[in-house]
Amino acid sequence: GDSVTQMEGPVTLSEEAFLTINCTYTATGYPSLFWYVQYPGEGLQLLLKATKADDKGSNKGFEATYRKETTSFHLEKGSVQVSDSAVYFCALLVPGNTPLVFGKGTRLSVIA
C-alpha cells in the first residue's frame, strides 16, 4: 500500500544551521506530496506542497522538490530559527484515493 518514510528524530540544530529532513514514499498512483508542520499545542498546518515531478514547493524559507526518480520529497531550509522548532510530517495523496497518508513525523529542536 501507499506509505511515507521519514528520517527519525529528534533532530537538534543550532540557530542558523542548515536543515534537511528526508522523506521517501511508495505509492500505487501518481501522488501529490505535502509537508505539514505541528507547532507545540497547535494543529497541523500545511507548510508546502508539490503536485507533479520536479515541482518545488516553498514557504517560510523551507523548500522541497518532488523527485519521481528517487521517490523523494526532502525538506530543506538554509538557516533555521528557534521558532522553527516543531514536528514536521511528510504526507502523500493519491488522486482518487482520498486519505492523506502521513509519515511518523520528525521532531526538530532549534537551540539559540
Place this chain on the structure above:
Amino acid sequence: EAGVAQSPRYKIIEKRQSVAFWCNPISGHATLYWYQQILGQGPKLLIQFQNNGVVDDSQLPKDRFSAERLKGVDSTLKIQPAKLEDSAVYLCASSPRLAGPTDTQYFGPGTRLTVL
C-alpha cells in the same frame, strides 16, 4: 477566516467509559475528516464526510467508534466503550471539497484523549 474548531482540548477518562468530541469545520467546507494520532505516529484517517454523507470509514473501529455529521456542518465523534489503546490526539480537518491533488486540508488543534 475562522479555523477548524474542536472541543474539548483535553479529556481524561477511565477505560470502558464513553467520550464524545466535537468539531466545527471552516464555514463552507463540504468535506470533513477525523484522524487519530497516536503518540509518535502520523495521523491516521478514521472517517471522511462529504456534506452529511460518509465517503470513507474503512479504518473506523465500528464496534466502539461512531461519528455523525447530521446537517453537513459540525460533527461529533464518539467512543463507547473506550479502551486504553484509544489514548491519542483526535484531529478534525476540513477542505472545500472532496480532496483532489491540489486541495489543502485544514486541521483543528485536536483533542488529546487519555484513557486510564
